[in-house]
Amino acid sequence: MVNAILGMGRDLPQRLNAIEARLRDLSTQPILLHASTGQDGGQGLSTDKNGLHLFDPTGAESVTLSTIDGSANFNGNVNINGNLSVPNGSISNAALQAPVSPLAAHADASAFALYTGANVELARITVTVPAGFTKAAISATAIMNARNTTGSLDSAYLTCTINGAGNGWSAQVDAAAGNVAHLTKVITGILNPVGSTFYITAAASSGLATWTVDSAKALNLDAMILFYR
Structure with a gap:
C-alpha cells in the first residue's frame, strides 16, 4: 500500500524490485510450456513440454513436432513446394512407390x-x-x-x-x-x-x-x- 505520509514514491523501489524478480522468473521458463487455441476436442493446436500438437476436426492428433527427439509425425498428406533434401540412404526402396x-x-x-x-x-x-x-x-x-x-x-x-x-x-x-x-x-x-x-x-x-x-x-x-x- 502507498504510505499516506511519505507519498507514492515511498513504495516505488519495492515495486520495481518485485517486477524485476518476476521478469527473472519468467526468463527461465520455457516459452509456451502449456498453451492451446482454447478449443476443446476438435480442430486446433496445443503445446506442452513434449512439443507441438495439431488436431483435426475430429479431435485426432494429425501433426506432432517433438521437443523430446526432434521428430515430426504427420498423419495426413504433406505438400512440399520446394526441394526436399535428405541424407543419402535415408529412404529405402520399400518406402517408395515403384522406384x-x-x-x-x-x-x-x-x-x-x-x-x-x-x-x-x-x-x-x-x-x-x-x-x-x-x-x-x-x-x-x-x-x-x-x-x-x-x-x-x-x-x-x-x-x-x-x-x-x-x-x-x-x-x-x-x-x-x-x-x-x-x-x-x-x-x-x-x-x-x-x-x-x-x-x-x-x-x-x-x-x-x-x-x-x-x-x-x-x-x-x-x-x-x-x-x-
Missing part, C-alpha cells in the same frame, strides 16, 4: 539367309517406357545357329544394337561347309534420358558368300531391362 520397374522381352527369327557385307537385322524388340520413368539399364543377348550352305569355308558374324548403337560383333571364322555356326553376342547399356520408346536389334552377315535359307538357321534375342526414375 524401379523390370521388363523381360524376347524376339526371334528362323529359316533366314545370311548375306555378305553389312549386318542385316534379323530380330527387333521395341520397348515402350512406362510412364514416370526416365532411365533404363539394358542387358541383351543374341544367340544364333546358322548352317554354312556355301560349300566351302566361310565366316558368320552377329551383332546387337540399342537404338542402332552397337559394341562390336561376335564371329565364327572358317566354318566348314555344311557345319552349323554357333554365335552369341551380349550388349549392355544405360539410356538417360530413355525417351518414350527404344529398340534392341540383332543383326548378322556372312563373310564370302550368301548362306541360303534352311531350317538350321535360328536366332533368339532376349533382353532384361530395368527402368528407374
Whole structure:
C-alpha cells in the first residue's frame, strides 16, 4: 500500500524490485510450456513440454513436432513446394512407390539367309517406357545357329544394337561347309534420358558368300531391362 505520509514514491523501489524478480522468473521458463487455441476436442493446436500438437476436426492428433527427439509425425498428406533434401540412404526402396520397374522381352527369327557385307537385322524388340520413368539399364543377348550352305569355308558374324548403337560383333571364322555356326553376342547399356520408346536389334552377315535359307538357321534375342526414375 502507498504510505499516506511519505507519498507514492515511498513504495516505488519495492515495486520495481518485485517486477524485476518476476521478469527473472519468467526468463527461465520455457516459452509456451502449456498453451492451446482454447478449443476443446476438435480442430486446433496445443503445446506442452513434449512439443507441438495439431488436431483435426475430429479431435485426432494429425501433426506432432517433438521437443523430446526432434521428430515430426504427420498423419495426413504433406505438400512440399520446394526441394526436399535428405541424407543419402535415408529412404529405402520399400518406402517408395515403384522406384524401379523390370521388363523381360524376347524376339526371334528362323529359316533366314545370311548375306555378305553389312549386318542385316534379323530380330527387333521395341520397348515402350512406362510412364514416370526416365532411365533404363539394358542387358541383351543374341544367340544364333546358322548352317554354312556355301560349300566351302566361310565366316558368320552377329551383332546387337540399342537404338542402332552397337559394341562390336561376335564371329565364327572358317566354318566348314555344311557345319552349323554357333554365335552369341551380349550388349549392355544405360539410356538417360530413355525417351518414350527404344529398340534392341540383332543383326548378322556372312563373310564370302550368301548362306541360303534352311531350317538350321535360328536366332533368339532376349533382353532384361530395368527402368528407374
